Amino acid sequence: MALVSEPRMPIRVLIADDDALVRAGLTLMLKGAADLQVVAGVADGGDVPAAIDAHGPDVVLMDIRMSGLDGIEATRRLRLRPDPPEVIILTTFDADDHVFRALRAGASGFLLKDTPPEGIVDAVRRVVAGEPILSPSVTRRLIAHLLPEEDDRRRADARRVLARLSEREREVALAVGQGKANAVIAAELHMSVGTVKGYISRILTKASLDNRVQLALVVHDAQPD
Structure with missing residues (x-):
């Protein structure tokens, strides 16, 4: 995975x-930020590819439960497309039990x-x-809420992934798993932010992962009960 470049503006x-009121509310909300531009809204996940082709978004705010x-x-x-946009899943915490499935899908x-x-x-x-978006406190709540049982095969796979990493790479991976930002990892491990980004890029390549959120889930899966 290539290092993240400076975002274009806006x-x-x-x-x-699929809720027109939600789309309208989000559009109005985001208009208040000078560096953000809502380029389109769709009511179904099946309409997302065409909207991406037409408007070239950097980020998709994606509801989980849509009628189609x-x-x-x-x-x-989307993750199968070349150079896909980032995806942020929209969810209601108490009602939606599919958040981690969405993150594993590449959000x-x-x-x-x-x-x-x-x-x-x-x-x-x-x-x-x-x-990353996931804060440590919210991550712990979600894990407790959504993952009451560990899957032995997934745990074994995650441990094999971490075993392929060098000691320094594992330190960086564990910090990512704790929801720490690059600047915090750099300070704690006494390296530059650029070096942290380089480690994360190599780790994602070794582990065949799309992003640091998936890496955080691998770190969680590898932990003992």
Whole structure:
């Protein structure tokens, strides 16, 4: 995976949600940020590819539950495209039990639908800049809520992935798994932010992963009960 380049301005956003009021609300909300531009809105995951071809968004805000193609499958298909946009999953925490499936499909993170406007704007900026969205506290809550049972095969696969890494790469991977940003990892491991990005890029290549959120899930899967 190539290192993240500087995001273009404005950051172009596509909204995929089958609720017209949600699309309108998000569009109005994002208009308040001078560096963000909502380029299109669609009501079904199946319409996302055509919208990407037409408008070239940098980020897709993707609802999970839509009446046609759901956000998980739409995300999985997007990750098969060359140079796909980042995907942020929109979810209601208490009702949606598919967040981790979506992250494994290649989403860069998730937002709760009641996230304050400044939080949504910040999340869009962060995924374009290559930074994680999942905070350690929210990650722990989601793991407890969505993953009551570990899968032995997935745990074994995750441990094999980490075993292929060098000691320094494992240190970086564990820090990513704890939801730490590049600057924090750099300070704790006494290296530059550019060096951290280089390590993450090599780790993702070795592990055949799309992004750091998937790496965080691998780190979680490898942990003992």
